[in-house]
Amino acid sequence: MKYLYLTLTFFISFHTLQAQRDFNKVQIKEEKVGEQLYMLTGSGGNMALLHGEDGVFLIDDQFAPLTEKILTKIKTLTGKDKVDFLVNTHWHGDHTGGNENMGKQGALIVAHENVRARMQRGRTKLEAGRAVKPAPKVALPVMTFEEGINLHLNGEDIMVFHVDIAHTDGDAIVYFPKSNVIHTGDTYFKERYPYIDINSGGHINGVLKTLERIIFLADGDTKIIPGHGSLSNKEELMAYRNVLMTCRDRIQKAIKAGKTLEEIQASDITKEWDESWGGGFINPTSFRKTLYTNLKEQD
Numbered sequence: 001m002k003y004l005y006l007t008l009t010f011f012i013s014f015h016t017l018q019a020q021r022d023f024n025k026v027q028i029k030e031e032k033v034g035e036q037l038y039m040l041t042g043s044g045g046n047m048a049l050l051h052g053e054d055g056v057f058l059i060d061d062q063f064a065p066l067t068e069k070i071l072t073k074i075k076t077l078t079g080k081d082k083v084d085f086l087v088n089t090h091w092h093g094d095h096t097g098g099n100e101n102m103g104k105q106g107a108l109i110v111a112h113e114n115v116r117a118r119m120q121r122g123r124t125k126l127e128a129g130r131a132v133k134p135a136p137k138v139a140l141p142v143m144t145f146e147e148g149i150n151l152h153l154n155g156e157d158i159m160v161f162h163v164d165i166a167h168t169d170g171d172a173i174v175y176f177p178k179s180n181v182i183h184t185g186d187t188y189f190k191e192r193y194p195y196i197d198i199n200s201g202g203h204i205n206g207v208l209k210t211l212e213r214i215i216f217l218a219d220g221d222t223k224i225i226p227g228h229g230s231l232s233n234k235e236e237l238m239a240y241r242n243v244l245m246t247c248r249d250r251i252q253k254a255i256k257a258g259k260t261l262e263e264i265q266a267s268d269i270t271k272e273w274d275e276s277w278g279g280g281f282i283n284p285t286s287f288r289k290t291l292y293t294n295l296k297e298q299d
């Protein structure tokens with residue numbers, strides 16, 4: 001027992017140190033996408049920053065240890081030292097980790113009602129691979145919506161809206177019509193297989209429906225900020241949608257033909273993209289399993 005305890009302690013501290021070291025090395029970088037609008041990257045989900053006379057508006061806030069670096073970058077770009085309005089595209093920790101810090105400084109946090117519900121509840125290890133502690137009150141969104149909400153700030157009529165259960169059951173897309181910029185949250189993982197969080201209510205068909213809506217809103221000049229990956233555009237997003245649709249259709253067909261998950265895993269059903277898109281967090285095996293699970297349910 002003592003040995004196990006020591007091993008666990010070592011394991012935990014090693015990983016904590018590892019994580020801290022990684023965050024120490026992270027740099028927050030900006031890419032200008034509008035007059036007063038930036039895409040910000042560091043470690044975790046891509047952020048967007050809009051500033052102007054009405055204050056600082058931020059989409060997502062990565063991990064808590066990065067708050068100071070994010071605020072330093074915001075200060076450099078805007079001269080302001082806190083965030084006034086914060087939108088979370090969904091509840092995952094690499095998009096909401098800074099909420100507590102920013103909430104304490106008075107940020108008004110806005111998100112889909114399921115983001116608040118899931119953060120408030122947290123999740124146990126039994127429900128998913130990793131347990132998540134319930135978030136403190138100050139980290140929770142105080143303004144929630146079911147379908148959408150508009151914010152009129154800094155000369156933009158910002159549209160924040162939910163399309164369907166997709167990456168999770170609380171995804172928000174954020175559209176800046178004047179700057180012609182769309183932040184997709186994690187409904188779009190550029191050039192890699194998507195993570196569809198089934199334990200948080202995600203579904204491939206909702207991902208496709210959400211991508212359709214974004215394609216409808218975008219034109220050839222729209223700058224698209226994906227949840228993960230570099231700045232994108234309509235053409236790339238359409239190619240992504242087409243690949244996901246092809247994979248969805250093939251797996252659906254295989255299920256209808258009576259194929260088991262094992263047979264689907266052993267086949268070359270997604271082979272064209274397995275090498276280029278399956279090398280990250282979501283490999284071909286987990287991607288196929290997710291689609292199979294989603295689609296089998298409806299069979």
Ligand SMILES: [Zn+2]
Nearest residue numbers: 090092167186
């Ligand atoms: Zn996510």
